[in-house]
Amino acid sequence: MSEKGSSGAKATGEQKFTLEEWSTIDAIIQRYKTKPGSLIPVLEDIQEAIGYLPKSVQRRVALSLSIPFSEVYGVVTFYSFFTMVPRGRHTIRCCLGTACYVRGGKKILEQLTKTLEVYPGQTTGDKRFSLETVRCLGACGLAPVTVVDDNTYRQMKPTKVAEILEAYE
Numbered sequence: 001m002s003e004k005g006s007s008g009a010k011a012t013g014e015q016k017f018t019l020e021e022w023s024t025i026d027a028i029i030q031r032y033k034t035k036p037g038s039l040i041p042v043l044e045d046i047q048e049a050i051g052y053l054p055k056s057v058q059r060r061v062a063l064s065l066s067i068p069f070s071e072v073y074g075v076v077t078f079y080s081f082f083t084m085v086p087r088g089r090h091t092i093r094c095c096l097g098t099a100c101y102v103r104g105g106k107k108i109l110e111q112l113t114k115t116l117e118v119y120p121g122q123t124t125g126d127k128r129f130s131l132e133t134v135r136c137l138g139a140c141g142l143a144p145v146t147v148v149d150d151n152t153y154r155q156m157k158p159t160k161v162a163e164i165l166e167a168y169e
Contacts, residue, residue: 017050017057024049025057029064039065039075043082052083088123088130090168092116092148097136099143104157108144109133111158115165128168 017025028045032038042061047053053076062069076082094109109120112131116124123130139145142154146164153164 021050022060025060026064029061033065039067039072040079043072043076047082052086054084085121086123086127088127090128090149091130091132092146093132093134093137094120095135095137095139095143095145095147096133097140097143099140100137100145103143103155105144107158108146108156108161111161112146115161129165 025046028049029042031045032042035041039061042065043053046057046061050057055073058072058076059069062072065072076084092112094105094112096105096109113119116129116131118124118129118131120131120133137145137147137152139152139154142152144156146153146156148164148168153160
């Protein structure tokens with residue numbers, strides 16, 4: 001069930017997995033297979049192991065747990081912590097909630113997009129950063145806010161973007 005030789009892999013954004021990665025996926029599924037309600041823990045562990053949940057992996061999970069693919073896909077697309085595309089080593093979240101937006105959040109996002117050469121929902125070619133937008137980070141008094149991994153940057157300005165990104169390898 002390897003993706004090797006799959007001509008559609010590149011077009012769908014799916015990467016090829018090694019036999020070792022497929023073995024890891026299968027081991028995770030086997031660990032939970034007999035436990036009712038195990039779909040979310042299986043998906044969490046697989047994403048932790050390989051970084052994301054492309055459709056090929058979702059099909060494997062559905063088949064192995066004897067549940068419809070649509071159920072697996074529905075869970076993956078419903079919960080925001082699951083991703084179907086590879087993520088970078090660092091995740092940047094730019095807030096576009098009302099307070100952040102009116103205080104310059106859109107300009108921060110434009111600078112991030114220009115500097116990283118990616119749009120929200122994408123990952124840089126070197127897999128260093130993934131860029132996301134959020135509607136509220138619950139830090140309206142610090143607006144505009146950008147979060148990189150677990151670090152919150154308050155009262156952001158477009159001129160600070162390059163300096164902040166340099167701190168992340």
